[in-house]
Amino acid sequence: MPHSCFADRLGDLITLTPVERAALSALEDRERRLRRGAILISENDRLSELYILKQGMMMSYVLLHDGRRQILRFLYPGDMMAMSALAFGTSPETMMALTEVVVGSFDRVVLAKLLADHPRMASAIMALDQIKRVSLTDRLAAIGRTSAKARVAALLLDIRNRLRRGDPAIADSFHPGITQEEIGDATGLTAVHVNRMLRQLEEEGLIARDGGRYTLLNEQRLVRAASYVDRYAQANLGWLPAAE
Amino acid sequence: MPHSCFADRLGDLITLTPVERAALSALEDRERRLRRGAILISENDRLSELYILKQGMMMSYVLLHDGRRQILRFLYPGDMMAMSALAFGTSPETMMALTEVVVGSFDRVVLAKLLADHPRMASAIMALDQIKRVSLTDRLAAIGRTSAKARVAALLLDIRNRLRRGDPAIADSFHPGITQEEIGDATGLTAVHVNRMLRQLEEEGLIARDGGRYTLLNEQRLVRAASYVDRYAQANLGWLPAAE
DNA sequence: CGCGTAATTGATATCAATCAAGATGAGTGG
DNA sequence: CCACTCATCTTGATTGATATCAATTACGCG
Structure with missing residues (x-):
């Protein structure tokens, strides 16, 4: 069975069955390598795929008019990226490799299919999302008030x-x-x-x-x-x- | 068929079938009223239910040690609240009514069941989440860099x-x-x-x-x-x- | 009418930005 | 192996945006 970084991440939260692990690994079999400094997706690029970071480190950021940059998140192996593809046709943020990286990619329709076939994964992925959202609000509070x-x-x-x-x-x-x-x-x-x-x-x-x-x-x-x-x-x- | 504020919200994004609308309305039938200033959930309260705001306006915020407050989000009818219940046993934030409000509540297990029975709703709710997440990163960039x-x-x-x-x-x-x-x-x-x-x-x-x-x-x-x-x-x- | 909350305004203080120069260090080409 | 370059880090001096402190004023409401 192929190894899945994302399954490892989810596996920290719930016990996954072999069938579930196999289904999740489908999200990573299309591999792509990037050099340090390479951009995976630029702000406003067309977007229809999602990615999972398998090796290395990345970051996502936005640029303002005046050239200032806000880094939104640092990304580590097992992180799902570009989930905004579920709601938008173009990317709201840029994703860049901070080291040599390996990412796996899959179409958003594949994710929808996975959620349909494995409803427990739907709940788990939503829960994972909530952890990320709360971390984001922690950062919001830190920047706004500390x-x-x-x-x-x-x-x-x-x-x-x-x-x-x-x-x-x-x-x-x-x-x-x-x-x-x-x-x-x-x-x-x-x-x-x-x-x-x-x-x-x-x-x-x-x-x-x-x-x-x-x-x-x-x-x-x-x-x-x-x-x-x-x-x-x-x-x-x-x-x-x-x-x- | 009972009216559902949340279905209206989702309906702005995708066309819902009557069956889907009926399923979504189950998320709101347990009603609760709050007066202006009342607190629905306090930070660190036990959490196992989710809520949908049906009428009025609320906000969610966190308090820091020194008493300063960071408001995370203003909430309007159709907004789902306390989704952090999917990942945490206690609330990371406080939710307070800014006007007289009506909220509907449901257990997180009910949501998991809904996702299983209506996988298209799973994708749609995740997409809605992404819109909220991107709005949050917009606010992060605004506070950090404007x-x-x-x-x-x-x-x-x-x-x-x-x-x-x-x-x-x-x-x-x-x-x-x-x-x-x-x-x-x-x-x-x-x-x-x-x-x-x-x-x-x-x-x-x-x-x-x-x-x-x-x-x-x-x-x-x-x-x-x-x-x-x-x-x-x-x-x-x-x-x-x-x-x- | 009186009270309490919210809005307003001025004076001053402070934190972090900006400006300006080095210093350090890792490549790179000769 | 050395000179050079570019990015990064470091430090000092100064400026500027926003906070804080301190009164008033306006307003909704019982």
Whole structure:
């Protein structure tokens, strides 16, 4: 049976049957490779396929008139991308590879078919969507109502947690693989100010940095400073009836 | 056949069969009334039901440690609420009535059953979710990367468009029914600064105000100033196979 | 009429942006 | 192996947008 990154992700939430896993793997068999910096879909491009990130790291962002950029989300293996294809004919956002990546693609009609054949997957995918939505509202609240330092701290915590999901060996030390400018574009700050906030976090003994590597020295205080909540860890799909 | 606000909403996107409409109306038959200011669900309350707003206006928000508030969304008739119940046992946000309201409620298991029995509804509800998600990312970009004036303008445009969806008679003049403090909590600004921004928009001839009533005097310039996009108007579910 | 909430306005403070220069470091071509 | 280049990071000085503080004023409502 072919391996499915997306099934692994769903499998963290519910127990999947072999039949369900097989059905999900159909979402990934059309593979495509991208180099670092390559764009999978640009804002306003025609859109009818969805993608699953299988290897590497990507991000999605929008550009404003004045050239400023807002990064909407960093994407890791198992993440479904371009779900907006379900509602729109053109993409509302740009998706770019931050490393070499492998993505699987499938037509939106294939997803509709999957939902029809495996209704339990429909509920599970919707639940997964809700986790993403709540994470997004957390970020909205962070940008709207918290300090620059808190936003940077929250982003570091979030990236570490998401990396750890793909590699449980990761503890307090990790390599986000993004620039300070990207941290700024994700948190609504300038690169210069991100630099100062990182320095402050460092001086306060909350983090350490070396090259592109970050170490969380006091996770508890960091979580408190950032008002950070790991929504994925809180998820609970116990209410969903087991598969037959 | 009982009337369903949610079916009306979905019906804007796809043509529903009478059978589908009947199934959707099951999501609303358990009615509940709330007075202005009443709280439907508080942050961290146990959660196992979903709701559909049938009449009136609500909002959802989160509170931070320091008492600051971030309003996540204003809710209008036809909006499904508390979908986070699909993924979490407790609510990540508070939902409060801004006027007298009527809501319908149903258990999350009922939704799972509906998705199983009517797979086309599963795709349509997911598409509707995507519209909401993209609107949320628009707001994220606005708060992260645009000026106070642009954010206030965008909120006014959005509220007008959403009110108009419920009442096509609404043109350029409308009554949002929210305070300047609430505008601030939705846009990440203080009430004082919202007041100044409204005044500026007024002085520039973009809007007029009278009591709680707002009039858009130059919608085109306002849309430009706000970089506003009406995602709901752009939605297109043409790819979804018609019902049999 | 009186009370409480919301709106308004001015003065001042603060956080983060902008502007300006280096410093560091990883490729790259000679 | 070195000189060069470009991106990234770093730091200081200054500006600017928005917050905060402090009164008033207007208004809906009992």
